[in-house]
Amino acid sequence: MAIEQLNGAKNTAGNAKAVEDYLRIVDVRKEFDGFVAVEDTDLSIRKGEIFALLGGSGCGKSTLLRCLGGFEKPTSGKIYLDGQIMNDLPPYERPINMMFQSYALFPHMTVEQNIAFGLKQDGLSKDAIKKRVDEMLALVQLGKLAKRKPHQLSGGQQQRVALARSLAKGPKLLLLDEPMGALDKKLRSQMQLELVNIIETSGVTCVMVTHDQEEAMTMATRIALMDSGRIRQVGTPDEIYESPTSRFAAEFIGSVNMFQGKVDEDMADYVTILSPSLDTAIYVGHGISGYEGQEVSFGVRPEKVSISKEEPDQRYNKARGKIEDIAYFGSHSVFHVRLPSGYKFMANFANQQRWASEGMTWGDEVWVSWGDNEGVVLTS
Numbered sequence: 001m002a003i004e005q006l007n008g009a010k011n012t013a014g015n016a017k018a019v020e021d022y023l024r025i026v027d028v029r030k031e032f033d034g035f036v037a038v039e040d041t042d043l044s045i046r047k048g049e050i051f052a053l054l055g056g057s058g059c060g061k062s063t064l065l066r067c068l069g070g071f072e073k074p075t076s077g078k079i080y081l082d083g084q085i086m087n088d089l090p091p092y093e094r095p096i097n098m099m100f101q102s103y104a105l106f107p108h109m110t111v112e113q114n115i116a117f118g119l120k121q122d123g124l125s126k127d128a129i130k131k132r133v134d135e136m137l138a139l140v141q142l143g144k145l146a147k148r149k150p151h152q153l154s155g156g157q158q159q160r161v162a163l164a165r166s167l168a169k170g171p172k173l174l175l176l177d178e179p180m181g182a183l184d185k186k187l188r189s190q191m192q193l194e195l196v197n198i199i200e201t202s203g204v205t206c207v208m209v210t211h212d213q214e215e216a217m218t219m220a221t222r223i224a225l226m227d228s229g230r231i232r233q234v235g236t237p238d239e240i241y242e243s244p245t246s247r248f249a250a251e252f253i254g255s256v257n258m259f260q261g262k263v264d265e266d267m268a269d270y271v272t273i274l275s276p277s278l279d280t281a282i283y284v285g286h287g288i289s290g291y292e293g294q295e296v297s298f299g300v301r302p303e304k305v306s307i308s309k310e311e312p313d314q315r316y317n318k319a320r321g322k323i324e325d326i327a328y329f330g331s332h333s334v335f336h337v338r339l340p341s342g343y344k345f346m347a348n349f350a351n352q353q354r355w356a357s358e359g360m361t362w363g364d365e366v367w368v369s370w371g372d373n374e375g376v377v378l379t380s
């Protein structure tokens with residue numbers, strides 16, 4: 001049987017709703033002795049998605065994932081997968097597989113025996129098992145290493161075996177908790193793309209947990225950003241990066257220059273904000289339906305900021321300061337510019353040509369500036 005068929009990747013029912021709401025988390029809450037690890041949470045995850053739960057340590061990511069796998073029982077709420085309620089099913093009866101961080105490979109079994117394990121338990125015929133194991137070996141490109149034992153494999157190869165074993169039975173849902181946790185940094189970024197490839201080829205729907213924003217941005221079709229047991233924002237990587245809806249989201253993902261201020265004027269097509277950190281007003285090219293004097297934050301990412309020796313020809317959104325630090329990152333440099341207010345402003349400079357930073361160096365007085373639509377106003 002082809003992998004796609006096993007995973008039911010084709011939506012034969014032709015029901016768009018079933019695809020949209022393939023995995024439904026409805027009002028799920030998890031308490032441990034009165035401590036709320038996951039607050040009432042609603043999420044709909046589409047068929048074939050790679051969905052990341054992202055957040056700092058202790059925010060409840062693993063707890064929510066374990067509720068999906070059946071390793072934790074929600075205090076309240078319901079979980080539906082492909083229209084079927086999961087709540088009362090034990091982990092082994094759910095059409096779900098969870099790949100653990102340590103991979104939990106059987107050390108005395110070969111790669112192919114590891115992959116075959118679950119299929120054998122299900123009592124499949126020898127031929128059917130062989131066929132499926134071969135498909136899985138091809139999927140993770142480990143055919144040549146089928147006879148090896150786990151200790152004869154690199155970390156990345158072990159991870160692919162674990163993934164092949166998780167996918168062998170064609171689960172409807174794959175759960176990954178910090179899948180890169182055991183790998184070093186270089187291997188991580190390589191495996192991130194490999195994993196995405198394998199998951200997409202298999203067509204399985206995947207929910208993964210990570211505390212690493214880069215990993216979530218690289219791998220996920222959508223991200224739920226979590227904080228203290230609550231989901232703060234759900235969106236595609238670029239939605240969360242470009243349009244964070246809270247200060248928390250803006251600061252969690254990427255770097256940002258954040259200003260506290262008060263609304264000065266709020267019109268249909270613009271808003272101005274006064275911040276004690278800046279001498280000129282912040283001008284944003286859309287209204288926010290707020291009110292005069294309202295406390296807001298304004299965030300602008302370093303790559304949206306220009307840096308120049310000459311004063312930019314604009315009335316707002318600029319500041320003069322002194323270069324205090326330059327961090328070189330190969331493709332770009334980050335200039336840290338100290339403003340008279342004491343605020344340290346970060347501005348990226350793309351290193352398109354060698355030595356092209358217009359001779360700007362430590363101690364120089366420079367201007368930083370940004371366009372009317374380059375930043376976000378945050379009211380929470």
Ligand SMILES: Nc1ncnc2c1ncn2[C@@H]1O[C@H](COP(=O)(O)OP(=O)(O)OP(=O)(O)O)[C@@H](O)[C@H]1O
Pocket residue numbers: 032035037055056057058059060061062063064211
């Ligand atoms: N079995 C348990 N009993 C009591 N408290 C628990 C239990 N499991 C988790 N918690 C608590 O629930 C909160 C969320 O834990 P969880 O493991 O979901 O965090 P996490 O987001 O996965 O963090 P990390 O990134 O560190 O793995 C933590 O405060 C944790 O101490």
Ligand SMILES: [Mg+2]
Pocket residue numbers: 061062063209
């Ligand atoms: Mg965890």
